Amino acid sequence: MKTHAIIPIFIPHLGCPNDCVFCNQKVITARMSPLGKDDVKDIIERYLPTLSNRGIKIVEVAFYGGSFTGIPIKQQQEYLSVAKWYKDQGLIQKIHLSTRPDYINDEILTNLKQYDTDIIELGVQSFDEEVLRLSNRGHNRESVFRASKMIKDYGFELGLQLMIGLPGDTFEKSIESALETVKINPSIARIYPTIIIQNTELANMHQRGEYAPLTLDEAIKTSKEMYRILKNSGINVIRIGLKSTDIINENGQVIGNTYHPAFRQLVEAEIAKEDLEKQLQEIINSSQNLNKVHQNSTQTNTQNNTQSDTHIKYLPVICFYSNETSLSYMIGNKKSNKLYFEKKYPHFHFTFNVDPSLNNQTYRANIKY
Template sequence: MGRHANIAIFVPHLGCPRQCSFCQQRTITGQQEAPGPQDVLAAAETAAGSLSDCSGAEIAFFGGSFTAIDRGYMLSLLEAAKRAVERYGFKGVRCSTRPDAIDSEVLDILQAHRVTAVELGAQSMDDGVLLVNRRGHTAEDTRKAAGLIRRAGLELGLQMMTGLYTSTEEKDLETAREFLKLLPATVRVYPTIVLPGTELCRLYEAGEYRPQELGEAVELCAELLEMFEGAGVRVIRMGLHPGEELERRRVAGPYHQAFRQLVESRLFLDKLRAQLKEPGEYRVRVNPRDISTALGQGRENPRRLSELGYSVTFIQDETVKRGGFAPVDQQGEK
């Protein structure tokens, strides 16, 4: 199968029955107009022309509550996507939607149009957090929808947000633990960003909401990444997609263009520190493709280690497995 790629089609804020506390879809996607069938076909044609092998690519409907939009409009997009899948040999179609917009009838429609994966914007598994953030669904809605998706034989994806209004680190960790019980194939993790014109922005400006600091979000997401990957769940996104409009209009919150790299570097540091003995000089071998993760942005990891009394030299070694490091050697020892 070819390399995985998403042919992303954004359906901004269509189908959502309410305005969540954090939501300003147009800022997130940078897109104002709703796509039509011809847009789907055009995006597919462009992608097919740039891919040497289309078998790993998926047409992905993101940005709104796809299965809650007008049924005729949804079908027109799905029919165009199905034609594109059959024409170019794409893997299939994936979509994201609300947990309360999934039932057996909807799943029958999706399956008939080559949909292979459904992602649920669960955001939290704490009913109190869901309520005050105006989500309009419950944790039980997520459990029921997840079960229906898996029983239909579709790949289940779950999306969560950290640092929501009234949430805590422990509540976010509990959301992750509840996610694992639902056996998802994939997860996306989005730290909460304050955007203008949202209820969250009003709460922030009134001093009633404190967003996560970047360091707090990185530390928590490193723990979440280890939890999910340790359970065999692919974390396919961590942090919002970077974009000029998002960077320009963001009011507050832990946004960084390379958020995932920050998280992976922090997780690497945590694992390495657990292996180090007493302070001193060490040699650590890593795969060359992991050297930037080992060092961290601005060589953050060596600096942090130095503050703790460790002088670490990273040695690039092709034989070391990606994502890890070789046994730590303390310099001066044989």
């Protein structure tokens, strides 16, 4: 059951001084009316009735889409005062915002503290100086370390957002960014593959042949390894890949095959496949089990003109287990893992089962004869 809900409030990039190559927010902002206090209130009022009586324990008002702390301080206070009122009434539990590393200082953090802000996410994207420069981020890696330390020192919950596949990026650089993130030790993190959106400099670079996006397989591989690093260090990776609503908010048409609507499931499924295959290999490499597999395989192969159901009856059964939440990851997007194991290991029959005692993203395999 879902116990955490977000009320997203999209703030145009009024405060962002930069033109990152992957972003078209300056174009969008020029077409949008500024958000006022009443607009923020209306958004919250629309969401709250949909969240009642659903067992939700934590509701966050989250200001997304821009460098929140870059907008004029008075405007920040107007937005935050609305969110704080709902928090003071117990109608929401947290206030959440995102911004740039170079838009953090004592004045800004003192103001956010005044309005009882809880979570500050930094759009870091990369810790590699060349990637930051080629992406026209306008800040360096040192500003990330400085801002992260200040946010934690003030007692806020810190989040870091990373992007893979930016200009100049490599698999090794992305892994290094994950390792640098571990050193900072934020509470939460996000991993986003770079999406090419129309009306961006990145789209122009792609058209000129100066930029090639990651393939889907490359993006899955990189995200998977980064996710393992972050998760194993106790960092909660709250998102992998963009939602369709993120694309809508960017108001951009995606170019090429750089977006997949179920990207996190693809990454999680690949992790489940690797974890289960490792256990399966341990089962196969056990001499006792291996002998039984050979015996059963021989018996099956001697059956002439055997129907498929009869064939399965003689195969050793590999039972894979996950909890209910992780079942779709274990089976894979469009049953990709099920098909993978059945094709690669034809001398086994595979079942995918629920074990409620297992933690999320934890998998178990055993064999039955």
